[in-house]
Amino acid sequence: MKYKAFHRLSYGLYLIATELEGKKYGYIGNTAFQVTSSPSQIAISSHKKNNSTDKIINSKKFSLSVLKKEVNTTLIGEFGFMSSTDIDKFRNIETKTSKTGAPIVTDSCVAWFDCKVVTTVDVGSHMLIIGEVVDSDVLSGEEPLTYAYYREKYKMLSPKNSPTYVERDRLDKEEEPKAEIQEEREKQPEKDSGSDNMSTFTCTICGFRYDPEEGDPTMGIPPGTPFEDLPDDYKCPICNASKDYFRED
CATH class of the missing domain: 2.20.28.10 (Rubrerythrin, domain 2)
Known part of the structure; x- marks a missing residue:
């Protein structure tokens, strides 16, 4: 099996948030998609070890904010790589609420959805959570952030709890198609052979x-x-x- 084939699947990047007993929780996700049009429903995939997963299931609500292409990377760093048990991720960002009461992040976002949980499915390492959209809005005409752009610009790997996570050593063992290898080489700046470490x-x-x-x-x-x-x-x-x-x- 070629693990790099999974990089050819298309994804966006989203900030998913909820609230339970007066405390806000949230994380960055790259697996969210519309599953029905009537009623309008969105599915998210959340790792069982994510602090936010149980909170979404128990609160029965979540918001999904679509990140803009030129996102503030602090959002990625804190919501994607840190835990709500360690810091207050919401301390420096703008939020609002709509019908469900879930916090909706508006910073660095182009649109948002307010959802009530209707179904949860255990799919192994993750929970598939389906929410009915009860409200939504468009905040900006800017382009949304795609996972492909994020990975190319920042040379990122998925966080370990991401549905798309693949261990780096598995990726390193796989050869890229020749055209892609050449393209990557052309992008790499030449290094000064006399530079130190x-x-x-x-x-x-x-x-x-x-x-x-x-x-x-x-x-x-x-x-x-x-x-x-x-x-x-x-x-x-x-x-x-x-x-x-x-x-x-």
């Missing part, structure tokens, strides 16, 4: 910049530590993204 690296999720001369005291990394020498399990101190999401400046 003290280059800075930036997290493509939240923009955190790792400077080897400074190290990362918050993570116990001493000054003078090259990025290549960081532990394999090193995480971005801002958004918790892994080393795979850092790119050399």
Whole structure:
């Protein structure tokens, strides 16, 4: 089986949110689609280990905000890679409510849907949750963000709890079609053969910049530590993204 074939499926990127007992919960999802027109219903796929999953099922409501193409990457970092048990993801963003009372995120979004849960299906690692749309609105004429654009621009992998997650070593073992390999090579900037290994690296999720001369005291990394020498399990101190999401400046 070729795992990269799954990258040829089309997806959007969405911010899904709910509220239960006065607390808001939310995450970034790339699996949401309309399943019926009468009544209008949308299905989302949410990992059983996501903190938001049980909250959506128990509250019987959720909102789905369609992210815009040039999204604020802080939203991706916090809602996609951090847990509501660790931070208040909603502290710095605009929300509103409509008919169900679920918080609706309007920042960096082009449209939203307010949904009441009507059906849930256990599909293995994830729960398929179907909601009837009770209200919706268009916020902007800007292009929506697609998963293909997100992956190409930021060189991203799916978060581990995503329905589309594939382990990196499996992807690395697979060869790309020749035309695509050539295209990727043409996109790569040429590196100075005389450069040392003290280059800075930036997290493509939240923009955190790792400077080897400074190290990362918050993570116990001493000054003078090259990025290549960081532990394999090193995480971005801002958004918790892994080393795979850092790119050399």
